[in-house]
Amino acid sequence: MPKPNAAQNWDAFAQISVGETLHGIKLHADELLRTLESHGIQRALVSALKPRDYDLASANAQLAAAVNDQPALIGLARVDPWQGERAIKSLDDGIRSLGLAGIHLAPWEENFAVNSPVVEPLLKYAETRDLPVRIAAGYPVVSEPTQILAVARKFSDVRFLISHCGTLDNSGMGTEAVLRLAKATANTWFETSMTYRRDLILQLVNEAGPYRVCFGSSLPKCNIAVELERVKSLEVDNDARSFIMGQSLVEFIGFEP
């Protein structure tokens, strides 16, 4: 197992509001940073909450403006694959002009199945440019662990961060599929927020490795103190905890900011 060397704690899954959001949730970049700082987190991987006007290109531009003023935040371009060529252009603008560092896919809110062919042009773009891809995962119908497995196998050179450890099934039946995904792929990382099954997080740490597990808060939807408790109460050693709290995410994004 590699040794962790991250000096900073990271939040792998936060979102900020840029203008009016679809669901009325608000969290500005400076508010996010204050919240993170008060809980001992120095940096975060962020994307834009869905804007009320559905204009993701504009949201990405506003996100980039916000994170460019805040070096502690690394921004991801949020794109809707149903937009076809416009999605590719929006992504290209986000990466090359705005300086965003990767892709955020939200299959539930953008209403696409993550394993649909409609997503592939975006993933080919990620593959070509060695961009990390974060997936809002575990949503029924659109981003279940076996759907992500199909994508991660097909795009084995793309790094995927899978939110909520890949399952939002509170009947507890997603665990086996998540572990299959973790064992069958080497290009997947797992983010902890909202994961109620402590045994799933622990099995991912033990069977996939702590260097593929990342702490996330799901701010502003969730409570960071509660989400931190999921990692604090895990029975893992200090090296594993260091990976989960920072170094794993540094390896996922592919550079040390």
Add this chain to the structure above:
Amino acid sequence: MIIIDAHAHLGPFPEFQYRPGEELIADMDRTNIDQAVVMGFGDEPGPESALGNMLDEVAQYPNRLLPLARMDPRYGSEAERRFRHVLEHGEVLGLKLHPISNLSNPFNAQSLALIRIAAEYGLPTLVHSGSEAICHPEAIGEAAKALPNAPIIMGHMGGYFHCADAIQVAEKHRNIYLETSTMPYPDWIQDAIERIGTERIIFGSDQPAGDPVVELKKIESLDLTNASKALILGGNISRLLKLSHA
């Protein structure tokens, strides 16, 4: 303040690891939980003798563990007979129904028959809720509507996707109680308190899958008076189970 975990599991089940009583008690001691309402992972009747195994474990910790009988409504009169038997012998304090496990809608005739029996003894039924149609809060609401005098605890208060539905259902049916485990949103618990009051909110952890530390943190993060906190963490379930310290 007495802390009672209203939703914990005990015994063997293939999808989950075996959970012996001593491990549950150790987790309870570590997290200052005084008592836990326990149920098996499997249904009765069933291939795993889940209820008998669980009651054997419970017998070792009679002052700490409060058993519910997890029944399979598909067995109809046989399930009713076995449920009545353990109630009559004072071996359980209520009923657990898991629609995902037993593929029975909570409002169908077989499920209602079991809920009715629990209510005859003045005891509650805990029903798992979540995303699937068969355990949607509105499906549980239909059972509450059919049996308005039967206390029904909605486990997980709708889970990841249906907290709003759970609260709406609890607003419509005063015999619905919301149990807080697994759903990750303290804000929804706060909202529920404001809309239906603290008397129908019940703390649970869903151990061993759920982490009692995390689940307690959700309650601690709420804006509550000590009296309200005492009700949520133990008073409400104690009252429903007619425990001596209620």
